[in-house]
Amino acid sequence: MIKRMIGPILMGVIGIAILLWLGTWQVKRLAWKEGILAEITAEIKADPVPVPTMISTDMKYLPVTATGTIGQEELHVLVSRLDIGAGYRVIAPFELDDGRRVLLDRGFIKPEAKDVFRAGGPATITGNLHWPDDMNSATPDPDMSENIWFGRDIAAMATVLDTAEVLIVARADTGEGIEAMPVGIEGIKNDHLGYAITWFSLALVWLGMTLFLLWRIKTRTV
Structure with missing residues (x-):
């Protein structure tokens, strides 16, 4: 029975380890992305300056x-x-x-x-x-x-x-009946939390499937 369990145990441990690593990686990516968004927000809300004489696309925000x-x-x-x-x-x-x-x-x-x-x-x-x-x-x-x-x-x-x-x-209304839609970070995707939850959930499912398979092997050999 133990020999029959070695393969499922190895696959279970390896699969769970990979899924946990992917989830942890997404958590780190989430922290990185939140830092980027905080920097953009600070840039957007900074004190305004006169329109530069020379303008380039790297002046976005x-x-x-x-x-x-x-x-x-x-x-x-x-x-x-x-x-x-x-x-x-x-x-x-x-x-x-x-x-x-x-x-x-x-x-x-x-x-x-x-x-x-x-x-x-x-x-x-x-x-x-x-x-x-x-x-x-x-x-x-x-x-x-x-x-x-x-x-x-x-x-x-x-x-x-x-x-x-x-x-x-x-940033502010420019006339009656027009509502300003200032630049913000709303349109910048930040899906890393969702991805992290997905990978951690899959790790939990993988654990459950592994335990179920081991239980099936045990009951068949009793």
Whole structure:
């Protein structure tokens, strides 16, 4: 009987050890990811600085403040918000006092406000530089006739609105009926806790299966 149990015991110990190692690795990855997210959060909430003269994509999340004029043109990006439902992000051109034109994410409007006139004009904006990860191979092309976009395609939007490929996401409301949707870490995946629970649960299941198999071997040899 003991010889018949050696194989299942070895497989059980090895399987449980591997699953526990994977779970522990995911716990370490969770701590690493939480550290990264804490750094990003601190960067997002830091004191704003004037918009740099030279801007590059490694300035993602940089808090900035800028004075200029919000243009009347708008692009509407279809989004969905928890507990609110569908609506649109309003993307408008923003001409800085130094003459540069950038994109401005003014915030969220409800569907019924899509075609409502929104005032632009002089404004001081506090927000964050951002290059969002909205686009992938499955994202549909914008419906130009209805002015509905399905992601913030910075390059395409800059071409349409004649701006630099730079986006400022406003931290505060920029007009009546527009609710700011500031940059945050909500869209950054952090699934490591779920993975850790999965591996530890599988280790528990493996232990149960191993004990059951050993019990079956024992009862058959009695």
